[in-house]
Amino acid sequence: MSNAQIERQWTSRLRHRVVEKLPPEKLLPDTQPAYVASWIYVFGVTTMAALGIVILTGTILALDGPQWWHSSSLGHFINSMHLWSVEIFFFAMVVHLWGKFSMAAWRGGRSMTWVTGGVTFLASILAGFTGYVSQTNFDSQWISTQAKDGINATGGGAFFNVLNLGQMLMWHIVLLPLAAVVLTGLHVIMVRVKGVVPPFEETTEVSA
């Protein structure tokens, strides 16, 4: 096989494209522009850290099944960590959103970064909601019977039955975490490819 043939292979082409778009020094940078000097920049990584803890505690909860936490004090504690990491997750994500809005961080070809962030927010809300209705307690009974009306009104209730615990639990522990992680991954890759948005150019009033 000649070199040219190898270069034409799908695998080679994909590798070239990836390396060109996202070279290692962009994926894992060791420097950043000097304008990145504000605490507002830490809320993206805080959101991801919280997502990590949410997944970790959720994984521990999954080990012994959906009702273990009602009867085990360790289970209840892990459930508490799951709840509070979710609160921190949304807290950090909202501050991150306000920060990125303030910087108009979609400028310079970064609009899809904003869009994936927004969709991640929606997926997270749905993930949180399915968690609330999977608790198998009074809270989940009430939330599911209330939420059914809204979802039914859209026609979606026929396929997404919030009163079906098995369905909600599957969405909560498989489908939506997968969506959240994939979307977050795309979001972060886009940030690394394009870099952090540069400041607005301040129009300097010329006085002389």
Place this chain on the structure above:
Amino acid sequence: MAQGWGLGALFNLDHYGHYIQWHVIQISVANLVVIILMVATFIAALFAPFPGRRNRKGSK
């Protein structure tokens, strides 16, 4: 409830909540605290001095 592991809550939040009502707005104290903290965190993040990035000129 959570005994044996000594992991019970230090503050029991299982009592009926407190709510603030202002015209059409009704919000639990807990949610209000979270939202105020969120706004406060945002403002603090804007104004707090960021360490270690001063007077670093010189380009790459």
Place this chain on the structure above:
Amino acid sequence: MTKKAFRPDVDAPEYKGAYVPYDIIKEGAIAVLVVLILTAALALVFSSPDEKAITIKTWSNADTVDFAQTAGDELTGTSAVAGYGAPYNNNGTAQHWGFLAPEHWVGVHIPINTTNDFVINPLSDQPAQPRLTAALNEWKSASSATQSAWGAAYAKVEAKLTYSNGQVHLPTTAAGPIPVLLSYETQMARSGALDQALIAQNGFYTTNYTKPLLFISDGTYFAGLASKQHLAGDQWGMMNETGQYPGQAWLWLYTFWYQISPYNTSASGDFLVWGTMMILTALLVLLPFIPGLRSVPRRLKIYRIIWREHYARQA
């Protein structure tokens, strides 16, 4: 680049300034550690809520009259679920806005017949007892007109329903077998057998609680418990949590619409709220493409605070 004019809310200026050292892995590690400690601390200090689920057994023992009245509504087809419409049955008007009626288009997917699913079938599975069997036979062999007449007679005196000595009493003789059926249904509920019967309709294994949840949601007992906890829709309940815990505060805007007109007065309120939220969500997600809206941050000038060191260096 040179052809197009520079649009400040779409294009970004090229940065030619300094770069500073940045340890992305260290930053991530610190973030994980901080969030882990904070999470564990909050969990230790505040724990998490776990209000026990109610059952039809606890409901019917705590408020027997409310249960028996609800069962009567299910039997006679006057409960909220009985008249819900899609996706449960064809008895209600679908929520809509103009010609938009997705609930109607989708149709019945989770068929619920409250008379049979909630009352007649569970009672029919009970061990044979002469009085019950006779009442069931009377109901099943009656024409729907007769059943409706019994239902109408029941509706007139429903508010005066009492329960004593294991029997439901109604001050009427025109309700046919309804008082007897409700007596057995209530006994069944109070013993816990009705919970089992409703769940077992799905077969041996089940992960689907649609029927018992719908039944419970038709009573006033359940809603009363929720109202005490400020969880009702008109109490901004969607963002609230049992006890004094913070809830899904991020649903504030969604739950807000339910507090104001026309959303809280329209029969299609849920549909209007969802429609409104879909439009607003689209505005948020597609913000970078919306002229005017995307200029807001530049005019707000919060960015000047964020990048103050950068601008100070430039000056």
